[in-house]
Amino acid sequence: MMGRPPASGAPVFRFFPQEVQEMEKFLEDGKGAVPPRDTISSLAEKFSAxxxxxxxxxxQWKQVWTWFQNRRHAQKAKGTKVPGNTAPSPRDDSGAKRVVTNSAAVPSGRNVLVASEMEFEAKSARDGAWYDVASFVTHRMFESGDPEVRVRFAGFGAEEDEWVNVKKCVRQRSLPCEASECVVMLSGDLVLCFQEGKEQALYFDAHVLDAQRRRHDARGCRCRFLVRYDHDQSEV
Known part of the structure; x- marks a missing residue:
C-alpha cells in the first residue's frame, strides 16, 4: 500500500547528511536515473541499521524512493527554465512545490497503451497523493461515459497498479519551478506541494493563501508561502 499522510503535528523525517551523500552518489553513477527497487530497499535497510x-x-523504502524522485525533479528544474511558473524547485524540505499544469486528456482507445511524449501524473485513491505515471496499462469505459485507465506509477510494481478516473485523477505532469519565478505566485494559485511526515513524504494539491516577500540573497529565494492542503485542510 502507498500509505496515508501522518496526523498533523507528527515529527518530520529527515535524512542524515551522510545518507544524502550516498544517495547522490547513486544518482551520479546512474546519470540521474532512479535506482531499481532492490537497490532502494537495500539502502533503506542499510540506513535503518x-x-x-x-x-x-x-x-522505509518509499522514503528513499521519494528522495530520489524529488532530487531528480530538482535537477531537471535547474536544467530547464519554465517561464510563468513560480514555485521553488522541489527538494528534500517540507513545503517544496511544483506548479500544477492544466488538466490534459489521456489518449483514448488503443493509443492509451502507447508511450507519449507528454508526461502525466495520476492521483491515487489509496492516499490521495499524486504520483508520476510510468505507463497506462489498459483502459475501460463505463455506461456513464466516464473513462478509466489502469496506471502504473513510476517506481512501483504491477501490484500497485490502480484504476483511476481520467477526467478527475489524471493530468499533465506538474512542472518544477525556479526560485527566481516566485514573484508571480498569487493567493489562490493551485500548486502540487510536498508534505513531509514521520513515515512518508508525498505530493498533494494545495492552494496558496498568503506570501511574505523577502529579498533574495546568495542562497536564492527567501520568500515564505502559506498554503492549505486540499486533502486535509492543514496549513503550512
Whole structure:
C-alpha cells in the first residue's frame, strides 16, 4: 500500500547528511536515473541499521524512493527554465512545490497503451497523493461515459497498479519551478506541494493563501508561502 499522510503535528523525517551523500552518489553513477527497487530497499535497510537510527526508527523504502524522485525533479528544474511558473524547485524540505499544469486528456482507445511524449501524473485513491505515471496499462469505459485507465506509477510494481478516473485523477505532469519565478505566485494559485511526515513524504494539491516577500540573497529565494492542503485542510 502507498500509505496515508501522518496526523498533523507528527515529527518530520529527515535524512542524515551522510545518507544524502550516498544517495547522490547513486544518482551520479546512474546519470540521474532512479535506482531499481532492490537497490532502494537495500539502502533503506542499510540506513535503518546505522548506529544513529538503530532501534529508533526504520527507514522505509518509499522514503528513499521519494528522495530520489524529488532530487531528480530538482535537477531537471535547474536544467530547464519554465517561464510563468513560480514555485521553488522541489527538494528534500517540507513545503517544496511544483506548479500544477492544466488538466490534459489521456489518449483514448488503443493509443492509451502507447508511450507519449507528454508526461502525466495520476492521483491515487489509496492516499490521495499524486504520483508520476510510468505507463497506462489498459483502459475501460463505463455506461456513464466516464473513462478509466489502469496506471502504473513510476517506481512501483504491477501490484500497485490502480484504476483511476481520467477526467478527475489524471493530468499533465506538474512542472518544477525556479526560485527566481516566485514573484508571480498569487493567493489562490493551485500548486502540487510536498508534505513531509514521520513515515512518508508525498505530493498533494494545495492552494496558496498568503506570501511574505523577502529579498533574495546568495542562497536564492527567501520568500515564505502559506498554503492549505486540499486533502486535509492543514496549513503550512
Amino acid at each position: 546505522a548506529p544513529e537510527r538503530a532501534g529508533k526508527i526504520l527507514v
